Amino acid sequence: MIRNIDPVNYKYKIFSMLVLLIVLMQPCSLFAEDVSVTASVDKNDLTLDDYILLRLSVKGTRDKPDFSEIPDFNVQSRGSSSQVSIVNGQMSSTIEYNYLLYPNNAGSFIIGPFYLKDKGRGVKSNKIRISVTKVSSSDSPSKDVFVVAEVDNERPYVYEQIVYVFKFFRAVKITDASLTGRPAFEGFIKEELGKETQYQKIINGRQYVVTEIKYALFPTKTGVLEISPSTLKCSLVVQKRRSRNRFNNSFFDDSFFGYSETVPKVLRTDPVKVMVQALPVTGKPAGFKGLVGSFELTSSLSAIKVEKGESVTLTINVSGTGNLKNNQNVAIGSLQNFKVYDDKPVFESKIINGKAGGSLVIKKALVPLVEGKLQIPLISVTYFNPVSRRYEKAVTGPYVMDVQPVKDTEKVELVEGVRTIVDKQDVKILGKDILPIHTGLNSLTNAKTKVLPVLISILFFVPIIIFLTAFMFKVKVGNKEEGAALARRKNAQKVFKKNISLALKMLKDDGHTFCQLAQKALKDFMGDVFMVSGSALTAKEMHEMLISAGILADTADAVNQIMIFCDSGQFGSKGHTLKEKEEILDLLKKSVSLINKRLKK
Amino acid sequence: MKIYLAILFTIFSLFAVEANAEEKYATVDTSHVFLKANEAYVNSDFKAAVSYYEDIISRGVINGTIFYNLGNSYLKRGKTGKAILNYRKAELLIPRNEDLQANLKYAYGLTIDNIECKELVSFLGDFCFWYSNLNVYELSYLFLVLNFLFWSLVAIRLFYKGEILKTILYLNVFLLLVIGPSVGLKVYRYNFIKRGVVTSKEILVRSGSTINGTVLFKLHDGAEFEWVEENEGWVKVRLCDNKKGWVQKKLVGCIIF
Numbered sequence: 001m002i003r004n005i006d007p008v009n010y011k012y013k014i015f016s017m018l019v020l021l022i023v024l025m026q027p028c029s030l031f032a033e034d035v036s037v038t039a040s041v042d043k044n045d046l047t048l049d050d051y052i053l054l055r056l057s058v059k060g061t062r063d064k065p066d067f068s069e070i071p072d073f074n075v076q077s078r079g080s081s082s083q084v085s086i087v088n089g090q091m092s093s094t095i096e097y098n099y100l101l102y103p104n105n106a107g108s109f110i111i112g113p114f115y116l117k118d119k120g121r122g123v124k125s126n127k128i129r130i131s132v133t134k135v136s137s138s139d140s141p142s143k144d145v146f147v148v149a150e151v152d153n154e155r156p157y158v159y160e161q162i163v164y165v166f167k168f169f170r171a172v173k174i175t176d177a178s179l180t181g182r183p184a185f186e187g188f189i190k191e192e193l194g195k196e197t198q199y200q201k202i203i204n205g206r207q208y209v210v211t212e213i214k215y216a217l218f219p220t221k222t223g224v225l226e227i228s229p230s231t232l233k234c235s236l237v238v239q240k241r242r243s244r245n246r247f248n249n250s251f252f253d254d255s256f257f258g259y260s261e262t263v264p265k266v267l268r269t270d271p272v273k274v275m276v277q278a279l280p281v282t283g284k285p286a287g288f289k290g291l292v293g294s295f296e297l298t299s300s301l302s303a304i305k306v307e308k309g310e311s312v313t314l315t316i317n318v319s320g321t322g323n324l325k326n327n328q329n330v331a332i333g334s335l336q337n338f339k340v341y342d343d344k345p346v347f348e349s350k351i352i353n354g355k356a357g358g359s360l361v362i363k364k365a366l367v368p369l370v371e372g373k374l375q376i377p378l379i380s381v382t383y384f385n386p387v388s389r390r391y392e393k394a395v396t397g398p399y400v401m402d403v404q405p406v407k408d409t410e411k412v413e414l415v416e417g418v419r420t421i422v423d424k425q426d427v428k429i430l431g432k433d434i435l436p437i438h439t440g441l442n443s444l445t446n447a448k449t450k451v452l453p454v455l456i457s458i459l460f461f462v463p464i465i466i467f468l469t470a471f472m473f474k475v476k477v478g479n480k481e482e483g484a485a486l487a488r489r490k491n492a493q494k495v496f497k498k499n500i501s502l503a504l505k506m507l508k509d510d511g512h513t514f515c516q517l518a519q520k521a522l523k524d525f526m527g528d529v530f531m532v533s534g535s536a537l538t539a540k541e542m543h544e545m546l547i548s549a550g551i552l553a554d555t556a557d558a559v560n561q562i563m564i565f566c567d568s569g570q571f572g573s574k575g576h577t578l579k580e581k582e583e584i585l586d587l588l589k590k591s592v593s594l595i596n597k598r599l600k601k
Numbered sequence: 602m603k604i605y606l607a608i609l610f611t612i613f614s615l616f617a618v619e620a621n622a623e624e625k626y627a628t629v630d631t632s633h634v635f636l637k638a639n640e641a642y643v644n645s646d647f648k649a650a651v652s653y654y655e656d657i658i659s660r661g662v663i664n665g666t667i668f669y670n671l672g673n674s675y676l677k678r679g680k681t682g683k684a685i686l687n688y689r690k691a692e693l694l695i696p697r698n699e700d701l702q703a704n705l706k707y708a709y710g711l712t713i714d715n716i717e718c719k720e721l722v723s724f725l726g727d728f729c730f731w732y733s734n735l736n737v738y739e740l741s742y743l744f745l746v747l748n749f750l751f752w753s754l755v756a757i758r759l760f761y762k763g764e765i766l767k768t769i770l771y772l773n774v775f776l777l778l779v780i781g782p783s784v785g786l787k788v789y790r791y792n793f794i795k796r797g798v799v800t801s802k803e804i805l806v807r808s809g810s811t812i813n814g815t816v817l818f819k820l821h822d823g824a825e826f827e828w829v830e831e832n833e834g835w836v837k838v839r840l841c842d843n844k845k846g847w848v849q850k851k852l853v854g855c856i857i858f
Contacts, residue, residue: 434707435700437673439639443666444631444657447694447738459745463752470756 035060035118037125039111041101045131048103048268052130053078056097056114064097065116065125072109072132074102074180076264102233102266103132104181144172147232149183149269151217157277158222159292159323160386161355163193164215166230166269169201169208173237175262179213181231187276188217188225189326191349191356216356218292218323219276227272235262279384283391289329291383293322293357297330297394299379305402308371311341312401314364318381318394321357325349328360333377333398341365368403375400485531492528493596496521500589507585511576515569518588522562525592529599539563551598558591631660635667642674650674663858665695673704681711682800682822686854689798689825693791693856697734712823718841732783737791744784747777795828796856797838804853806846810835817846828855 035058042053056065069075078098085092101111108131113124145168152163164185168177193214201210219225238261279292295318302313316330325347343363350358368374376399385392499521506514520535522542527534530545537545539560546556565584569576576584638653654671668691676684688705695701731740754770799820807814810832820826820838829837835847 432707434673434676434704437639437642437670438666438700440666441632441635443664443670444635444662445664446662447664456745459742459749463749463756467752467756467759470759474759 035116035123037065037114037116037123039114039125039128041111041128041130044129045133046103047133048106049266051100051102051264051266054099054101054111054128056099056125058095058097058116059092061116061118062093062095063116063118065114067097067099067114070101070111072104072107073111074104074266076100076102100264101130102231103130106132106134108132144236145170145174145234145265145267147230147267147269149227149230149272151227151272151274154273155275155277156219157279157292157384157386158219159279159290159327159384160219161293161322162217162219162274163355164217164227164272166213168211168232168267169203170234171206171208174234174265175237177232177234179230180233181229181268183228183230185215185217185227186225187221188219188227189323191216191218191325193354193356194351214354218326219274222276222278225274225276227274229271230269232267233264234267235264237261238263280389285382285391285393287331288382288384288391289327291323291327291329291381292386293320293324293383294385294387295320295322295324295381295383295394297379297381297396299396301376301399301401303401304399305404306368307404307406308368309406311365311367314366314376314399316362316364316379316396317359318362319350319357319359321352321355322383324358324360325356328362330360330362330379330381332364332379335366335376337368337370337374338376339367339369341367368401371403371405373400374403488528488531489599492525493592495528496525496592499524500585504585507581508578511569511581514581515566515576518585519563519566519570522559522566522588522592525595526559529595539567546595549599551595555591555594555598558587559595562588562591631657631662634660638670638674642670642677645677647674647677651678663694665691665693665698665701667691669695669698669701669704672701672708676704676708676711680800680822681708682798682824683854684708685712685823685825686798686800686856689796689856690858693858694736696736708823713821714824716824716826716840716842718825729783731780732787737787740780740784740787744777744780747773747780751777797826797828797836797853798856799824799826799848799852800854801852804848806838806844806848808846810837810847814847818844820848826853828853 038057038059040055040057044052046052056067058065067075076099078100080095080097082093082095085094103109108129110127110129112127115125116123148167148169150165150167152165153160156162164183166179193216196211196213198209198211201208217227297316297318299314299316302315303310306312316332318324318328318330328345328347341364343365345360345362347360348358349356366376376397378395379397380393380395382391382393384390499517503514503517503521506517523534523537525534526532526537526542526545530549542563543556543560546559547553562584565576565580569581634653634656638650638657641647641649641653651671651674654667654674657667658671668687672684672687672691675681675687685705685708688701688708691698691701692705731743735743750773751770754766754773758766758770799822802822804820805816806818806820808817809815826838826840829839829845831837831850832847834850836850836853837845837847838853839845
């Protein structure tokens with residue numbers, strides 16, 4: 001079939017396809033656009049506890065600019081976002097990388113340029129000038145959050161313990177708080193002073209939650225030592241209200257209807273200056289080793305009276321607050337006439353009255369080498385007490401030991417407690433042979449003669465015979481029982497007729513006897529048919545038996561009616577008429593006949 | 602049921618043979634020979650020991666220990682094939698004897714031919730301990746006892762249907778099912794599969810039962826094979842790898858009593 005083509009319509013179709021093709025080719029122009037990187041910040045002037053948001057906008061490519069570390073700033077990534085726009089048919093894509101910059105120091109800084117490599121050529125961004133000023137400490141109490149660092153003694157002696165406390169105050173909700181910049185504590189030996197604690201404090205009528213972190217510091221040199229600032233980062237939770245309250249009702253100004261956002265915050269403490277003094281020269285003992293603090297010295301001896309060669313333990317205990325952990329010098333006089341075995345000193349750190357301290361236990365095993373009265377001289381620890389500002393000496397001892405001669409003259413043989421090791425080796429086969437012959441005379445017993453045909457017969461035939469006999473016996477007994485049951489059922493009708501003829505004779509004489517005989521005939525019949533004792537059956541039981549045997553409900557109901565009639569005739573006060581008795585007799589005969597026929601089927 | 606009847610028939614055939622066998626008992630004279638044989642063995646007169654033990658066997662004494670002692674005597678004389686033959690006969694009667702197994706293993710180590718038999722029976726022997734540790738008579742008796750129990754329990758169950766009886770009956774049936782096939786297999790192999798051993802240093806296996814038959818391969822002292830059939834002084838042999846051929850009967854021995 002040839003269709004007529006409208007030339008105008010045909011041209012229009014071609015034009016439409018060309019337009020579609022051009023539109024489809026448009027994305028190609030995306031890749032043809034110029035690549036550029038632009039850096040921008042949300043502000044150029046800030047304080048040390050503030051931060052700036054740096055945005056690096058990359059156009060025309062999905063490559064990420066090279067973002068090496070920026071000196072004097074801590075950098076935290078805040079993710080990226082992308083944007084695609086079509087303006088005048090030109091499609092352009094922009095990816096924006098966001099960073100938070102936290103200044104480390106005050107001053108004027110230039111950040112950038114940032115570089116991007118595109119098809120082998122480098123693309124660089126603009127530079128940005130940033131001015132960072134210090135925070136005025138007078139502002140702190142009025143702020144929602146602020147941090148403070150302080151020491152308990154700004155003029156300690158060298159090696160004297162001072163406590164550095166970092167406190168973080170906050171009056172608003174914060175999240176993600178972390179101590180990012182801890183001081184280096186140059187010129188100090190630092191020890192942890194327990195876990196951080198938290199409490200509440202009211203400043204200028206405003207309640208703050210304060211978190212406190214403590215360190216014990218021991219200056220190791222004299223002069224002015226500066227503890228660098230501690231820096232804490234956190235996010236303030238700021239509650240925002242909906243932009244419009246259409247209902248103009250204060251109820252909707254409730255925080256429930258608002259939303260919250262977090263504002264990152266950097267908090268920095270001021271540096272802490274400590275003027276460390278030298279220890280006084282006056283009164284400095286000769287054996288002083290630099291132990292500063294307050295200490296006690298005790299000692300004990302495991303035995304005073306021992307035999308020569310027997311070991312005793314001397315236990316020395318130094319405890320108190322100060323630089324004991326790093327200075328464990330205990331002076332003990334000459335222990336001549338003793339063989340001394342030093343145990344490893346054990347130091348247990350403790351916090352005593354909020355200061356670092358502990359107890360040092362030094363044990364020495366002393367073996368007296370000679371007999372007689374031997375003296376363990378004074379044991380002493382010399383330290384500088386910064387409270388009393390003078391050198392002090394803690395002493396313990398001396399001890400006098402009574403060393404007896406060895407009572408047992410038996411020669412003691414020292415043996416070395418070394419495990420005896422014998423090299424194991426495989427058992428070597430030196431020869432091979434067979435196992436010997438068996439010489440017992442029972443070897444002459446003929447093995448085959450053990451098979452006894454009688455035994456086979458007993459084991460095989462006897463049980464089968466027993467089983468067959470038992471089986472036949474059971475079958476026979478079963479048949480007998482079954483035969484008796486069948487005979488009873490077969491004669492049921494005959495017995496019924498005999499019984500009912502007796503009842504018929506009493507039809508005119510006595511209603512009571514008639515009913516009794518009629519009911520007996522019915523019960524005996526039911527008992528014979530269903531192989532049960534008929535005399536004990538009730539009307540209800542008969543009904544159920546008949547129904548379950550598949551007898552029609554009318555017949556079962558009739559039997560039930562006969563039973564009720566006979567019961568009333570026997571036990572009721574009202575007698576039955578002759579007609580009624582004849583009717584019930586007919587009904588009985590019919591019912592029995594129906595039951596018999598049905599069961600035979 | 603048919604399998605059951607077949608097993609029973611096989612067992613009966615075995616016992617029928619046994620029942621007709623002429624029963625022989627050791628006499629005082631036999632005991633004397635036995636003592637002399639042992640003495641000869643102890644005195645390293647293995648030739649005399651072999652002679653005495655053979656004499657005892659020829660008197661109709663069938664006992665695993667005699668075959669074991671005879672095997673030992675042959676092995677001491679350097680006749681590996683005859684030693685293995687008698688050890689294997691002893692194994693049919695006293696399979697649990699550790700000395701026998703050790704000496705048989707030793708004798709196998711002296712054989713030259715590398716004939717590996719990977720049969721189901723060898724697996725059965727490893728896995729079913731009752732198959733390898735009981736001889737054919739013991740296994741048959743065990744089966745008969747289980748059979749006796751089975752029919753007795755079934756007969757009792759006709760009148761008494763207690764749970765305990767039911768459990769015992771199930772256990773009995775399980776044991777019958779386990780032991781029954783083992784008995785059947787063992788009796789079948791005992792009666793219908795003959796094994797033979799090379800008793801000469803080296804024999805030639807030929808293609809036919811004549812001296813002119815082509816020599817197919819050689820067998821050496823102690824090599825075992827299946828005794829397929831006999832024909833006028835020649836025996837048809839089959840190896841585990843199904844190599845077949847004829848050998849002279851006088852150079853081999855059959856593992857039967």
